[in-house]
Amino acid sequence: MDDRGGYHGYAATDQYAVDPHFGSLAELQELANALHARGMKLVLDTVPNHVGPHHPWVHDEPAANWFHGTLAHHLTASFDFSMLINPHAPERDRDPILHGWFANSLPDMNTDDPTVSQYLRQNTVWWIEETGADALRIDTFAFVNRGFWNDFHAELHLLFPRLTDVGEVFDQHPEITSSFAGGVTRAGIDTGLYTPFDFPTYFATREVFGEGKPMSTLAQVLASDALFPHPERLVPFLGNHDTSRFATAVPDTDAQRLAIAYLLTTRGMPQIYAGDEIAMKGGGDPGNRVDFPGGFEAGPEQGAFTESTRTPEQQATWSWFQQLLKLRREHAPLACGAEQVLDAGPNDLVYIRKGTSACSAMDRKSGEDGDFIVLQRAADPAAHSLMIELKNTAAEGCTPSVPVLGQAAFKQHDTQLTINPSTDVVILPCRFERR
Secondary structure (H helix, E strand, O other): OEEOHHHOOOEEEOOOOOOOOOOOOOOOHHHHHHHOOOOOOOOEEEEEOOOOOOOEEEEEEEOOOOEEEOOOOOOOOOOHHHHHHHEEEEEHHHHHHHHHHEEOOOOOOEEOOOOOOOOHHHHHHHHHHOOOOOOOEEEOHHHOOOOHHHHHHHHHHHOOOEEEEOOOOOOOOOOHHHHOOOOOOOOOOOOOOOOOHHHHHHHHHHHHHHHHHOHHHHHHHHHHHOOOOOOHOOOEEEOOOOOOOOOHOOOOOOHHHHHHHHHHHOOOOOOOEEEEEEEEOOOOOHHHOOOOOOOOOOHOOOHHOOHHOHHHHHHHHHHHHHHHHHHHHHHHHHHHHHEEEEEEOOOOOOOOOOOOHHHHOOOOOOOEEEEEEEOOOOOOOHHEEEEEOOOOOOOOOOEEEEOOOEEEEEOOOOOOOEEEEOOOOEEEEEEEEEO
């Protein structure tokens, strides 16, 4: 349960209560059951790092050293995560990250203490058991010591073998973000995290589509995927509750189309922030967290839940998302295929998603082996001809067929594929020769 001043939901005053703004525990359980009945999953947001300043513990700690510091004397949280992976950094520079109070106001839990650590693990177990949660979204992941995360995940994996989680490491550098992924020990003990959010891709999409940086910037991020034990688990996104709305940061609708296409065709498990599917606008916090049109007290006629009540701009974005998500569902390589960049320039990006054994369990309605994705940022895409050499690439021997999205003329001669796109986004299915 959140405190009266923490509109954001991250200033808890009771670790075992549902915020009454949202309803009751019984209603949360009803929601979980309804989701599972529809084949959907429930993801709970959990915050072991801190509580709210009005939590009763702040003035009456359950035990000595329950927090890092006190209300009167504490460090302010630092965001320089590079200090956590730098083997030459002094503890002086790491302590504000691991022991500082977030925003200088949220009391930092002493996760180094075994009793505090046990309490937080048991609390998480309770919420999973009570709700049947399938996964966790872990807030402020990098601000908590790695030993805690190792113990945390060891217990959860023992009790809930199929549980997955995604951790917030708000940093644009893959070498930093990847160091918190499960299976990585170069920065210390293994955290056990299933995957971090793909913040490097978030920053790159903002730079490419909002600031005009070369499309090859996206390929540079992909080039660092070797740092992650499981890059296919990464969660790319265009924006979230901590950033300005994507449609505000990238106001050009053509650029929005390209970015959405990249999000839904690149590797990983894409996250769509509620409202992005209708191009909701909003600046920084709290402007990025306003209600969805038609939600809560607003009537249906004011909303954006149906085509008849959406504006033309909202409907255009919604339809583009729907079209791409439908293709992702029907074309297995777009969802689970290996990715290889075939061409990356200032205004174009060409890559293939090639089917793998991981795709074999999916419903492959189209029956293709791979998909070429062509993204081109230009005033007149038809004016640009792309010549792709396929020899010694993942696409060698994969013959393209009629586009399932966009329009393009293409010709294949030996191992060279020439594509003349007439739209900014083209998806070409392809089949490999059977021998």
